[in-house]
Amino acid sequence: MSNSSGRFGIHGSQYIPETLMNAVLELETAYNTFKNDPDFREELSRLFNEYAGRPSRLYFAKKMTLDLGGAKIYLKREDLNHTGAHKINNVLGQALLAKKMGKTRLIAETGAGQHGVATATAAALLGMECVVYMGRVDMERQALNVYRMRLLGSEVRAVDSGTGTLKDAVSETFREWTNRIDDTHYCLGSVMGPHPFPTIVRDFQAVISSEIREQMLAVEGRLPDVVMACVGGGSNAIGSFYHFINDPAVRLIGCEAAGRGINTNETAATISTGSLGIFHGMKSYFCQDSYGQIAPVYSISAGLDYPGIGPEHAMLHDQGRAEYVPVTDEEAVQAFEYLSRMEGIIPAIESAHAVAHAIKIAPAMDPDRIIVITISGRGDKDCAAIARYRGEDIRE
Numbered sequence: 001m002s003n004s005s006g007r008f009g010i011h012g013s014q015y016i017p018e019t020l021m022n023a024v025l026e027l028e029t030a031y032n033t034f035k036n037d038p039d040f041r042e043e044l045s046r047l048f049n050e051y052a053g054r055p056s057r058l059y060f061a062k063k064m065t066l067d068l069g070g071a072k073i074y075l076k077r078e079d080l081n082h083t084g085a086h087k088i089n090n091v092l093g094q095a096l097l098a099k100k101m102g103k104t105r106l107i108a109e110t111g112a113g114q115h116g117v118a119t120a121t122a123a124a125l126l127g128m129e130c131v132v133y134m135g136r137v138d139m140e141r142q143a144l145n146v147y148r149m150r151l152l153g154s155e156v157r158a159v160d161s162g163t164g165t166l167k168d169a170v171s172e173t174f175r176e177w178t179n180r181i182d183d184t185h186y187c188l189g190s191v192m193g194p195h196p197f198p199t200i201v202r203d204f205q206a207v208i209s210s211e212i213r214e215q216m217l218a219v220e221g222r223l224p225d226v227v228m229a230c231v232g233g234g235s236n237a238i239g240s241f242y243h244f245i246n247d248p249a250v251r252l253i254g255c256e257a258a259g260r261g262i263n264t265n266e267t268a269a270t271i272s273t274g275s276l277g278i279f280h281g282m283k284s285y286f287c288q289d290s291y292g293q294i295a296p297v298y299s300i301s302a303g304l305d306y307p308g309i310g311p312e313h314a315m316l317h318d319q320g321r322a323e324y325v326p327v328t329d330e331e332a333v334q335a336f337e338y339l340s341r342m343e344g345i346i347p348a349i350e351s352a353h354a355v356a357h358a359i360k361i362a363p364a365m366d367p368d369r370i371i372v373i374t375i376s377g378r379g380d381k382d383c384a385a386i387a388r389y390r391g392e393d394i395r396e
């Protein structure tokens with residue numbers, strides 16, 4: 001999909017300082033070697049199966065299907081993975097790759113703390129040192145995840161620059177990597193950043209669509225009509241789409257966080273409201289103000305409030321191959337409550353954005369049509385926030 005310079009159409013590539021060039025080149029060379037190495041692939045698939053709990057189930061949501069009265073709905077249960085989300089797929093891949101490269105130390109950025117916890121988990125498992133950079137504001141908001149990372153043996157460092165949130169943590173982690181590349185790998189959390197990260201992260205997450213394909217063919221004897229997933233940076237979505245990109249009959253739908261609405265300033269819907277730019281080492285679409293500065297973004301879902309989108313999604317949007325739709329906080333919260341009641345599955349509020357869009361489109365589709373929704377994570381972490389959104393104050 002990408003050429004050797006890591007371009008996806010006009011997007012992607014490597015917009016980085018000279019000082020980072022050696023690090024990304026070393027990573028690209030190592031990745032090209034190990035991705036086809038039978039030992040590496042076998043070790044990774046053993047970790048996926050025995051540690052993360054793969055393959056994740058493709059579950060027929062019968063009650064939801066009957067209730068909506070249209071297309072047949074299947075849920076790809078990434079919420080059942082160890083640590084409760086799809087992020088483990090990427091971090092196990094990168095941590096193992098780093099180890100093969102002779103690195104002994106992982107660094108990572110985190111916003112809500114989900115990627116930080118996943119990285120700390122992989123570091124504990126593989127016996128690596130780990131430092132996670134986190135905006136100071138986020139550390140206060142996500143104290144429980146800070147505790148988890150420390151419990152897992154990682155160090156959490158506060159980032160005070162900018163708004164003290166995710167985008168500043170990313171910048172700080174790149175800065176730290178520049179200073180120390182000999183023993184350190186930057187375990188980046190989504191399909192973003194300079195080449196080769198968007199390709200590496202996509203390949204590790206592509207296990208999702210490879211399983212959906214196999215499982216769907218086994219149960220239904222055909223491919224789904226629609227595959228949909230929520231989009232922050234876009235890793236669970238590209239992982240869900242990847243093995244269907246060359247099947248034009250399969251509609252691919254990415255659900256972005258519209259926050260309080262795409263006509264307000266409190267949104268994180270990059271495709272709906274953003275414009276072309278260069279940030280964090282890549283060309284893609286970003287939420288920007290009229291001066292081209294990265295705009296503050298907002299969503300009820302901490303995992304979706306990144307101000308950009310991965311370059312491969314930007315290309316799929318340009319080509320019209322995938323559709324990107326905005327989903328508001330209110331719609332996501334309703335879907336969070338709906339899936340909990342209807343199927344006994346509490347989805348992550350991120351994943352609820354995809355569920356919300358399925359609720360909109362399924363009723364108008366014929367009953368012989370099939371929708372797959374990726375449930376990127378479980379929603380236990382969100383219960384207190386959703387209760388608060390509904391005006392109920394519960395203590396965690």
Ligand SMILES: *Cc1c(COP(=O)(O)O)cnc(C)c1O
Binds near residue numbers: 085191230303348
């Ligand atoms: C981090 C996260 C996301 C958003 O990240 P992507 O890279 O867009 O997948 C979505 N869902 C869950 C549960 C997450 O933890």
